[in-house]
Amino acid sequence: MKWTPERRLLGIGVMVLALDQVTKWLVSSSLPFGMETQVLPGFFKLVHWGNTGAAWSLFYGNNHILAAVSGVALVLLYLARRHFEGDTLPGQWALGLVFGGIVGNLVDRLMHGHVVDFLYFHVIRRDGEILGFPAFNVADMAICTGVSILFLLSWMPRSARVETGAVEARGGRPASASPPGSQ
Numbered sequence: 001m002k003w004t005p006e007r008r009l010l011g012i013g014v015m016v017l018a019l020d021q022v023t024k025w026l027v028s029s030s031l032p033f034g035m036e037t038q039v040l041p042g043f044f045k046l047v048h049w050g051n052t053g054a055a056w057s058l059f060y061g062n063n064h065i066l067a068a069v070s071g072v073a074l075v076l077l078y079l080a081r082r083h084f085e086g087d088t089l090p091g092q093w094a095l096g097l098v099f100g101g102i103v104g105n106l107v108d109r110l111m112h113g114h115v116v117d118f119l120y121f122h123v124i125r126r127d128g129e130i131l132g133f134p135a136f137n138v139a140d141m142a143i144c145t146g147v148s149i150l151f152l153l154s155w156m157p158r159s160a161r162v163e164t165g166a167v168e169a170r171g172g173r174p175a176s177a178s179p180p181g182s183q
Contacts, residue, residue, distance in 0.1 A: 005092050008089075008092045008093075008096065009081070009092045009095050009096045009099065010096070011096070012092070012093055012096025012097060012099075012100060013096045013097075013099040013100035013103065014100065015096075015100065016096065016097055016099075016100025016101055016104065016138070016139070016142045017100045017103050017104050017107070017139075019138050020100070020101070020104035020105075020137060020138040020139040020142070021104060021107065023118070023137065023138050024104075024108065024116040024118065024137060024138075027046065027048050027116065027118040028048060028116060031046065031047070031048040031118075032048065033048050033049075033050065034048065034049065035047070035048055036048070036049075036120065042122075042123065042124045043121065043122065043123065044119075044120070044121050044122075045120045045122070046118060046119070046120075047117065047118055047119075047120045047135055048116070048118055049116075049117045049118070049120075049135050050112065050113075050114030050115065050116060050117070051114055051115045051117050051135070052066075052113070052114045052115075053066070054066055055134065055140070056134045057134065063109050063113055063114060064109075066109065067106060067109040067110060070102050070105065070106040070109070071106065073102060074099065074102055074103065074106075077095070077098065077099065077102075078099070081095055084150055088153070090149060090153055091149075091150070091153060093146075093149065094145075094146040094147075094149035094150045094153065095146065095150075096146070097142040097143070097145050097146030097149070098142070098143055098146035098147060098150075100139070100142050101138075101139040101140065101141075101142035101143035101146065102139070102143065103139075104137075104138065104139030104142070105137075105139045105140070105143075108139075115137070115139075116137060117134075117135035117136055117137050117140075118135065118137055119135060119136050119137065120132060120133070120135040121133045
Protein backbone atom coordinates (compact mmCIF):
# COMPACT_ATOMS: atom_id res chain seq x y z
CA MET A 1 0.00 0.00 0.00
CA LYS A 2 1.39 3.38 -1.01
CA TRP A 3 1.24 6.07 1.65
CA THR A 4 -0.37 9.00 -0.15
CA PRO A 5 -0.61 12.31 1.72
CA GLU A 6 -4.28 11.63 2.46
CA ARG A 7 -3.60 8.11 3.77
CA ARG A 8 -0.73 9.34 5.93
CA LEU A 9 -2.89 12.13 7.34
CA LEU A 10 -5.72 9.67 7.98
CA GLY A 11 -3.39 7.08 9.54
CA ILE A 12 -1.89 9.59 11.95
CA GLY A 13 -5.33 10.94 12.83
CA VAL A 14 -6.69 7.44 13.51
CA MET A 15 -3.68 6.61 15.73
CA VAL A 16 -4.19 9.80 17.74
CA LEU A 17 -7.93 9.13 18.03
CA ALA A 18 -7.32 5.55 19.20
CA LEU A 19 -4.72 6.56 21.80
CA ASP A 20 -6.94 9.38 23.02
CA GLN A 21 -10.03 7.22 23.41
CA VAL A 22 -8.15 4.31 25.04
CA THR A 23 -6.56 6.60 27.63
CA LYS A 24 -9.89 8.28 28.38
CA TRP A 25 -11.55 4.87 28.74
CA LEU A 26 -8.81 3.71 31.13
CA VAL A 27 -9.27 6.80 33.29
CA SER A 28 -13.07 6.62 33.17
CA SER A 29 -13.10 2.94 34.11
CA SER A 30 -10.61 3.27 36.98
CA LEU A 31 -11.44 6.65 38.52
CA PRO A 32 -14.98 7.84 39.33
CA PHE A 33 -16.06 11.07 37.67
CA GLY A 34 -14.92 14.15 39.57
CA MET A 35 -12.29 12.23 41.51
CA GLU A 36 -8.52 12.60 41.49
CA THR A 37 -5.46 10.73 42.69
CA GLN A 38 -1.98 12.02 43.50
CA VAL A 39 0.76 10.66 41.25
CA LEU A 40 3.56 13.08 42.16
CA PRO A 41 2.44 14.97 45.31
CA GLY A 42 2.52 18.70 44.83
CA PHE A 43 3.05 18.42 41.07
CA PHE A 44 0.85 15.92 39.16
CA LYS A 45 -2.59 14.38 39.67
CA LEU A 46 -4.51 11.91 37.57
CA VAL A 47 -8.06 13.28 37.50
CA HIS A 48 -11.38 12.42 35.91
CA TRP A 49 -12.91 15.76 35.08
CA GLY A 50 -15.29 16.95 32.40
CA ASN A 51 -15.07 20.19 30.44
CA THR A 52 -18.05 21.52 28.50
CA GLY A 53 -15.97 24.48 27.33
CA ALA A 54 -12.84 24.92 25.27
CA ALA A 55 -9.24 25.37 26.44
CA TRP A 56 -8.98 26.76 29.96
CA SER A 57 -12.76 26.21 30.22
CA LEU A 58 -13.42 29.18 27.95
CA PHE A 59 -17.05 29.17 26.79
CA TYR A 60 -17.91 26.76 29.63
CA GLY A 61 -21.37 25.22 29.25
CA ASN A 62 -21.45 25.51 25.47
CA ASN A 63 -20.77 21.87 24.61
CA HIS A 64 -23.22 21.66 21.69
CA ILE A 65 -21.97 24.87 20.09
CA LEU A 66 -18.35 23.75 20.48
CA ALA A 67 -19.21 20.35 18.98
CA ALA A 68 -20.67 22.11 15.94
CA VAL A 69 -17.63 24.40 15.70
CA SER A 70 -15.38 21.30 15.83
CA GLY A 71 -17.29 19.67 12.98
CA VAL A 72 -17.10 22.80 10.84
CA ALA A 73 -13.39 23.22 11.66
CA LEU A 74 -12.68 19.63 10.55
CA VAL A 75 -14.37 20.19 7.19
CA LEU A 76 -12.72 23.57 6.59
CA LEU A 77 -9.26 22.35 7.62
CA TYR A 78 -9.59 19.33 5.36
CA LEU A 79 -10.65 21.47 2.41
CA ALA A 80 -7.82 23.96 3.07
CA ARG A 81 -5.16 21.36 3.98
CA ARG A 82 -2.90 22.32 1.05
CA HIS A 83 -2.62 25.83 2.50
CA PHE A 84 -1.37 24.29 5.76
CA GLU A 85 1.47 22.36 4.13
CA GLY A 86 -0.63 19.22 3.75
CA ASP A 87 1.54 18.31 0.75
CA THR A 88 4.74 17.98 2.83
CA LEU A 89 5.53 15.18 5.26
CA PRO A 90 5.84 17.48 8.32
CA GLY A 91 2.60 19.18 7.32
CA GLN A 92 0.82 15.83 6.98
CA TRP A 93 2.01 14.79 10.44
CA ALA A 94 0.88 18.13 11.89
CA LEU A 95 -2.54 17.99 10.26
CA GLY A 96 -2.96 14.33 11.26
CA LEU A 97 -2.30 15.30 14.88
CA VAL A 98 -4.78 18.19 14.68
CA PHE A 99 -7.50 16.13 12.97
CA GLY A 100 -7.09 13.19 15.37
CA GLY A 101 -7.24 15.53 18.36
CA ILE A 102 -10.30 17.40 17.14
CA VAL A 103 -12.15 14.13 16.44
CA GLY A 104 -11.11 12.71 19.84
CA ASN A 105 -12.61 15.65 21.72
CA LEU A 106 -15.63 15.73 19.39
CA VAL A 107 -16.37 12.08 20.18
CA ASP A 108 -16.34 12.98 23.90
CA ARG A 109 -18.67 15.93 23.38
CA LEU A 110 -21.16 13.77 21.49
CA MET A 111 -20.92 10.67 23.72
CA HIS A 112 -20.46 12.20 27.20
CA GLY A 113 -21.71 15.76 26.85
CA HIS A 114 -18.23 17.02 27.82
CA VAL A 115 -14.57 16.46 27.05
CA VAL A 116 -12.85 14.03 29.43
CA ASP A 117 -9.69 15.59 30.89
CA PHE A 118 -7.35 13.59 33.10
CA LEU A 119 -3.83 15.06 33.26
CA TYR A 120 -3.45 17.81 35.86
CA PHE A 121 -0.11 19.49 36.61
CA HIS A 122 0.18 21.97 39.46
CA VAL A 123 2.45 23.48 42.07
CA ILE A 124 1.61 24.38 45.64
CA ARG A 125 2.80 27.78 46.76
CA ARG A 126 4.20 28.37 50.24
CA ASP A 127 0.90 29.91 51.31
CA GLY A 128 -0.88 26.67 50.32
CA GLU A 129 -2.50 28.06 47.17
CA ILE A 130 -2.51 25.64 44.23
CA LEU A 131 -1.37 27.04 40.90
CA GLY A 132 -2.46 24.59 38.26
CA PHE A 133 -2.29 24.25 34.52
CA PRO A 134 -5.73 23.34 33.13
CA ALA A 135 -6.37 19.59 33.02
CA PHE A 136 -5.94 18.13 29.55
CA ASN A 137 -5.87 14.89 27.57
CA VAL A 138 -4.12 13.19 24.62
CA ALA A 139 -6.34 14.95 22.06
CA ASP A 140 -5.39 18.34 23.51
CA MET A 141 -1.69 17.43 23.33
CA ALA A 142 -2.07 16.34 19.70
CA ILE A 143 -3.87 19.55 18.72
CA CYS A 144 -1.28 21.77 20.42
CA THR A 145 1.63 19.81 18.95
CA GLY A 146 0.14 19.84 15.45
CA VAL A 147 -0.63 23.56 15.55
CA SER A 148 2.89 24.25 16.87
CA ILE A 149 4.44 22.29 14.00
CA LEU A 150 2.29 24.18 11.48
CA PHE A 151 3.32 27.46 13.09
CA LEU A 152 7.01 26.52 12.85
CA LEU A 153 6.56 25.41 9.23
CA SER A 154 5.03 28.78 8.40
CA TRP A 155 8.33 30.43 9.40
CA MET A 156 10.44 28.19 7.15
CA PRO A 157 11.10 29.18 3.54
CA ARG A 158 8.90 27.17 1.16
CA SER A 159 11.92 25.50 -0.47
CA ALA A 160 13.13 24.19 2.92
CA ARG A 161 9.68 22.84 3.81
CA VAL A 162 9.36 20.97 0.52
CA GLU A 163 12.92 19.58 0.68
CA THR A 164 12.48 18.47 4.32
CA GLY A 165 9.33 16.59 3.37
CA ALA A 166 10.97 15.08 0.28
CA VAL A 167 14.01 13.84 2.23
CA GLU A 168 11.78 12.32 4.94
CA ALA A 169 9.63 10.64 2.29
CA ARG A 170 12.79 9.01 0.87
CA GLY A 171 13.66 7.61 4.29
CA GLY A 172 16.21 10.32 5.12
CA ARG A 173 18.28 9.81 1.92
CA PRO A 174 19.34 12.86 -0.09
CA ALA A 175 17.83 13.20 -3.58
CA SER A 176 21.04 12.00 -5.23
CA ALA A 177 21.26 8.82 -3.12
CA SER A 178 20.12 5.52 -4.59
CA PRO A 179 17.59 3.48 -2.68
CA PRO A 180 19.14 0.64 -0.67
CA GLY A 181 19.78 -2.45 -2.80
CA SER A 182 19.31 -0.66 -6.15
CA GLN A 183 22.93 -0.94 -7.33
